[in-house]
Amino acid sequence: xxxxxxxxxxxxxxxxxxxxxxxVAEPLSLARIAERLAPGLAVAIGAPxxxxxxxxxxVAAGEVLAGNGDELAFLPPVSGG
Amino acid sequence: xxxxVLALEAFDPACELERFSHASQSAGxxxxxxxxxxxxxxxxxxxxxxxxYEPLTLPGMExxxxxxxxxxxxxxxxxxxxVGVMVPGDPIVLVACxxxxxxxxxxxxxFLMDHLKSSAWFWKREKTAQGWRWVEPRxxxxxxxxxxxxxx
Numbered sequence: 001x002x003x004x005x006x007x008x009x010x011x012x013x014x015x016x017x018x019x020x021x022x023x024v025a026e027p028l029s030l031a032r033i034a035e036r037l038a039p040g041l042a043v044a045i046g047a048p049x050x051x052x053x054x055x056x057x058x059v060a061a062g063e064v065l066a067g068n069g070d071e072l073a074f075l076p077p078v079s080g081g
Numbered sequence: 082x083x084x085x086v087l088a089l090e091a092f093d094p095a096c097e098l099e100r101f102s103h104a105s106q107s108a109g110x111x112x113x114x115x116x117x118x119x120x121x122x123x124x125x126x127x128x129x130x131x132x133x134y135e136p137l138t139l140p141g142m143e144x145x146x147x148x149x150x151x152x153x154x155x156x157x158x159x160x161x162x163x164v165g166v167m168v169p170g171d172p173i174v175l176v177a178c179x180x181x182x183x184x185x186x187x188x189x190x191x192f193l194m195d196h197l198k199s200s201a202w203f204w205k206r207e208k209t210a211q212g213w214r215w216v217e218p219r220x221x222x223x224x225x226x227x228x229x230x231x232x233x
Contacts, residue, residue, distance in 0.1 A: 008134055009204030010215035056136025073134060079205045079216040080198040 001025060003066050005033070006073040007045075014044045027067030051075040082157040082179075085146050087139045092161055094175050101159050101177050108156040108179035112186040114194050120169030128208040131164045131173070138164075138202040145196050149178070152192075152232045153185040160193055164203070192232060195225040 003022045007015040022036055030052070034042040044050070052059055053073040054066055066072045082104040086092075094115050102111055118129050133139075146158050157179040167173060176193045180186040197203075199222030206215045 006134075009132065009206075013215065053134070053137065058137070073136075075134060075137075075202070076204070077218045078199070078201065078203055079218050080201075080203065080222055 001068040003028070003033075003068065004071045006071060008073060009076045009079065011041075011044055011050070011074050011076050014041050024067055027065045027070075030061050030064040033064070033066065033072070045074045047076070049077050082159070083146060083150070084157075084159040084161070085139070085143050086161040087133065087142065088161055088163045089165060091167075092163065092172060092175070094172050097159065097161060097175055098177060101157060101179070105157040105179035107181075108186070109181050110183035110186050111177055111179045112183065112190040113175065113177040114190050115172060116174040116194075118167050118169045118171045118173060124169070125209040126169065126207045127210070128166055128168050129171075129173075130166045130206050130208070130213070131162075132204045132206075133164045134202050141200075141202050142197070145193060145201070148232065149189045149192055153178070153180065153189040155180050155185065155189055158189070158193075160197065162197060162201070162203070192229050195222075195229060198222055199226055 001024050003024045005020045005022065007018055012018045034046060052061055052064060053075060054064060055071055064072065082101065098113055105111060142160055142162065146160055149155065150158060155178055159177040161175045163173050174197055176190050178186040178189040204215065206213050
């Protein structure tokens, strides 16, 4: 049962890679997901300017409930083309 | 004509513009903007990489173009944006707007570029002798957006 996390832009460096797979038994809230991450990464993805997309759709942090087969992307402020 | 492209490989701006003008012959004027990787003497930047997020980046560009089409009477619009690793001199972004009158074309191209630079889903990093470094958003980019608050 796996949940895929994607880290865009500079969050990739904090996470140590562009993605990560968590083994999950049930759908998790953002707070429960953050508990499974390194403290520095948990803080970084919780920054107010970081947007979150669940399976490609932007969602509010409080709405996150992600489980098996889901893809949760963390999108820091964009830096322009 | 509406052409919105997320280019994974290099594109040819001259060729794109030629096709665009050919498809926009009812327009009295075409305004285009080409952004390229800067090449300056002594500039330590060896390469630039743009990343995107597949589910949002191209749909966001398409929504932006529709917004421009809704506000200015445009005969044709084109927006092409590269992602991937580029070197100095490489084209990054090409925007072209064709309209009956030039002011609409200028304004729409300016609008599209301000938004592609500061609100589109792209993340940029630069490579120097010290390695890769992510580029932080600039305050000026956000100030540029406020110019367009009246555009629905």
